[in-house]
Amino acid sequence: MNAFPHVSPKLRVLAVSVAAAVLATVAVTYTVRAAHDAQPTAATSAFALDRGHLYFRSTEAGAGRVARLPLTGAGRRTTDGPSCERFHASGGTGLCLLRRPGIPPKAYAVVLDGRLREKRRIALPGIPNRARVSASGRMLSWTMFTTGDSYAGGGASFSTRTSLLDTRTGYLIKNMEEIPLTLGGRRYHSPDVNYWGVTFARDDNRFYATVSTRGKTYLVRGDLRKWTAETLRENAECPSLSPDGTRLAFKKRVRGGTKDPWRLYVLDLRTMRERPLAEDRSVDDQAAWRDDGTLAYALPGRDGRKSDIWTVPADGSGRPELLVPGGSSPAVVR
Amino acid sequence: MYLASTDAVATAAGNRRTRGRVTGPVLALGAVSLVTDISSEMVAAVLPLYFVLGLGLSPLQFGFLDGLYNGVTAVVRLLGGYVADRRGGHKAVAGSGYLLSALSRLGLLLAGGATAGIGAALAADRLGKGVRTAPRDALISLHSPPDALGRAFGVHRAMDTVGALLGPLAAFALLWATADAYDAVFVVSFCFGLFGVLLLVAFVPAGPPSPERSPGAGRAGRRARAAAGARSALALLRHRAFRRVCGAAALLGAATVGDAFLYLLLQRRLDFAESWFPLLPLGTAAVYLLLAVPVGRLADRFGRRGPFLAGHAALLAAYALLLLPTGGRTLLVGVLLALGVFYAATDGVLMALVAPYVPPDRRASGMAVVQTGQALSRLVAAAGFGAAWTLWGVGTALACAALALTAAIAGAAALLPRTGSSAPPAGARASERTA
Numbered sequence A: 001m002n003a004f005p006h007v008s009p010k011l012r013v014l015a016v017s018v019a020a021a022v023l024a025t026v027a028v029t030y031t032v033r034a035a036h037d038a039q040p041t042a043a044t045s046a047f048a049l050d051r052g053h054l055y056f057r058s059t060e061a062g063a064g065r066v067a068r069l070p071l072t073g074a075g076r077r078t079t080d081g082p083s084c085e086r087f088h089a090s091g092g093t094g095l096c097l098l099r100r101p102g103i104p105p106k107a108y109a110v111v112l113d114g115r116l117r118e119k120r121r122i123a124l125p126g127i128p129n130r131a132r133v134s135a136s137g138r139m140l141s142w143t144m145f146t147t148g149d150s151y152a153g154g155g156a157s158f159s160t161r162t163s164l165l166d167t168r169t170g171y172l173i174k175n176m177e178e179i180p181l182t183l184g185g186r187r188y189h190s191p192d193v194n195y196w197g198v199t200f201a202r203d204d205n206r207f208y209a210t211v212s213t214r215g216k217t218y219l220v221r222g223d224l225r226k227w228t229a230e231t232l233r234e235n236a237e238c239p240s241l242s243p244d245g246t247r248l249a250f251k252k253r254v255r256g257g258t259k260d261p262w263r264l265y266v267l268d269l270r271t272m273r274e275r276p277l278a279e280d281r282s283v284d285d286q287a288a289w290r291d292d293g294t295l296a297y298a299l300p301g302r303d304g305r306k307s308d309i310w311t312v313p314a315d316g317s318g319r320p321e322l323l324v325p326g327g328s329s330p331a332v333v334r
Numbered sequence B: 001m002y003l004a005s006t007d008a009v010a011t012a013a014g015n016r017r018t019r020g021r022v023t024g025p026v027l028a029l030g031a032v033s034l035v036t037d038i039s040s041e042m043v044a045a046v047l048p049l050y051f052v053l054g055l056g057l058s059p060l061q062f063g064f065l066d067g068l069y070n071g072v073t074a075v076v077r078l079l080g081g082y083v084a085d086r087r088g089g090h091k092a093v094a095g096s097g098y099l100l101s102a103l104s105r106l107g108l109l110l111a112g113g114a115t116a117g118i119g120a121a122l123a124a125d126r127l128g129k130g131v132r133t134a135p136r137d138a139l140i141s142l143h144s145p146p147d148a149l150g151r152a153f154g155v156h157r158a159m160d161t162v163g164a165l166l167g168p169l170a171a172f173a174l175l176w177a178t179a180d181a182y183d184a185v186f187v188v189s190f191c192f193g194l195f196g197v198l199l200l201v202a203f204v205p206a207g208p209p210s211p212e213r214s215p216g217a218g219r220a221g222r223r224a225r226a227a228a229g230a231r232s233a234l235a236l237l238r239h240r241a242f243r244r245v246c247g248a249a250a251l252l253g254a255a256t257v258g259d260a261f262l263y264l265l266l267q268r269r270l271d272f273a274e275s276w277f278p279l280l281p282l283g284t285a286a287v288y289l290l291l292a293v294p295v296g297r298l299a300d301r302f303g304r305r306g307p308f309l310a311g312h313a314a315l316l317a318a319y320a321l322l323l324l325p326t327g328g329r330t331l332l333v334g335v336l337l338a339l340g341v342f343y344a345a346t347d348g349v350l351m352a353l354v355a356p357y358v359p360p361d362r363r364a365s366g367m368a369v370v371q372t373g374q375a376l377s378r379l380v381a382a383a384g385f386g387a388a389w390t391l392w393g394v395g396t397a398l399a400c401a402a403l404a405l406t407a408a409i410a411g412a413a414a415l416l417p418r419t420g421s422s423a424p425p426a427g428a429r430a431s432e433r434t435a
Helices: A009-037 B002-013 B024-054 B059-068 B070-087 B090-111 B115-142 B146-178 B182-203 B219-230 B233-238 B240-253 B259-270 B274-302 B305-323 B328-357 B360-392 B394-415 B425-430
Strands: A053-058 A066-070 A086-090 A093-100 A106-112 A118-124 A127-133 A139-147 A158-166 A181-183 A186-188 A194-200 A206-213 A216-223 A228-234 A237-241 A247-253 A262-268 A273-276 A288-291 A294-300 A307-313 A321-325 A327-333
Touching: A009 B146, A009 B182, A053 A086, A053 A321, A093 A127, A093 A139, A106 A127, A106 A139, A106 A158, A118 A158, A127 A194, A127 B024, A139 A194, A139 A206, A206 A228, A206 A237, A216 A247, A237 A288, A262 A294, A288 A327, A294 A327, A307 A327, A321 A327, B024 B059, B024 B090, B024 B115, B024 B146, B024 B182, B059 B115, B070 B090, B070 B115, B070 B360, B090 B115, B090 B182, B115 B146, B115 B328, B115 B360, B146 B182, B146 B274, B146 B328, B233 B240, B233 B360, B240 B328, B240 B360, B240 B394, B259 B274, B259 B305, B259 B328, B259 B360, B259 B394, B274 B305, B274 B328, B305 B328, B305 B394, B328 B360, B360 B394
Parallel strands: A086 A127, A086 A327, A158 A194, A181 A228, A194 A237
Antiparallel strands: A053 A066, A053 A327, A086 A093, A093 A106, A106 A118, A127 A139, A139 A158, A181 A186, A194 A206, A206 A216, A216 A228, A237 A247, A247 A262, A262 A273, A288 A294, A294 A307, A307 A321
């Protein structure tokens, strides 16, 4: 049964050494080429936060860095903003989530001023996932994804940590999961609650977010001053409040499993009625409002691009349109 | 290179009592595991990053895919053991498992952002891991003198752990050098995986080492083995001593709270810089690595029952430390040390403990049964602990776990046979009498 009984030990060592050399060459060549293609990271920005622009993370020219376009459509893309994994900006404040490789790799939330210069840097555990700045630019929130927090047993262990930062007072809540939660009218306790995707109201006090517990997700409404949160409805993730504060865009899970699970919906907060949008692809993003009638969001890119930004009317009419080829993390500065 | 002497040592191992040395096949298998673990831990370390940042998928999807195939491993393991025994092809079965895992890295590369493809690649990796484990451990036991099994497994596990330590470091260094080129990680991981397969093919002998152990080396032997296998791997459970070892392992497994829980508790208690959280398992691995061989030697000299029970007592100590108001460095060092001791004294030692009770022609099946029993009971324990945590809070849950573990240790002490550490093959035959 011995595979090669007739091959002498010396020959085997030789054969394995040759194979090892070939494999090492493959590994090194591939790595060197990948290192050569690597984009440099930057902390500086070639532009500031100006009204009337759409900011986004470019995945094409100047990949990994923030770029911008005038909202009016005319005018070219300006690249060479700061390097971020996720980006959001509003009211003269930018929020940049970035990773720095190393052992172990580190991640940071960087608060940027109106000229996109670094004001504060907060070290974070996990992988940057969502970033949001309130309309006034005062309140910031971001979500990190961590593995290894296995509460529920088994291998399906993931958890999120959502932080809140008041830039006026400098008060930082690293993990908002201790906020008293009312679920279905009752005070709720469970170690497996996870929050993500916060969006702030104009008063910088009210907020909406997603909470998940025991395999279900809920839309929650929270109050920062009272420090309470209550669930509004089931199955709504990554809410995004319209500029006029009357509607919430969110992604709804329409299918189990991992194939195309989400669809974009808009919830009218006065009637609490939801409406699917004309986008029929699965959107896994916290949408941004381009204006009171249009949403912008990222989808996996076409023609080999990593990601594209699309828009769709917020009332369920019309058709999706490609806005920015090669971009993600859209944010409109009004 | 020491591996060159593989065959000579292998044939000698059966007859000579080589207390002073670990045999060539064991070292070769250790090297295979080291290289393979570099390959698999590289991928495991970057997979969450790749998912969320590289592909822009949601963490929820990652959790779903990652947890999907965990149960599969346990069942496949039984199959791997059974097939290895039936055909006498330990090496072929283990090799196909290693190859499947190596190829799964290419699957990840080719899948791109398609979740179905990634799911298939992860499934292939788990399948490979499940298939190879029992035949590999059987080979280690068959190529070691019975009185040195503890050390042989200690050496193998130490080498394995070196790979597990190096893998994440290599992956993070690669991401650093290439500015997050995940494909480079997959390609390098594939190269390591394939190298592991080549090491196995070239330096690990095919089956049991000497004619006197198995009924015959030739075709007749294979036929005899096939007959033995056909009697079903589970028929082993009719043997009293084997059944008792299985029972003890499963009982203790049912009181073993997963590491992830303990690290999480540790992190909550200490509130240290969270970016260091991923390094906690490395601390445990370092202790495991250092102690695996010495504990294996102790087990060979004074019996394997003692270290196996003591290892679980160390786990109990870790629970106790987390329950007591100790804090700071003492708590951190204590828990990591206790977990390291736990692994060093239980993982390889269990295989050394069970080997003498299983005849060589059913060794792989026997090991698969023990491992599967332990793995399944640990899954139950993790789910139970998670539920207890949710219902009663963390303190009560941990106290319950400590009580359960105390009871399990007492039960296992009663169950585990007291026969000497190094029961010769003849003893194994004797223990075949059904109860």
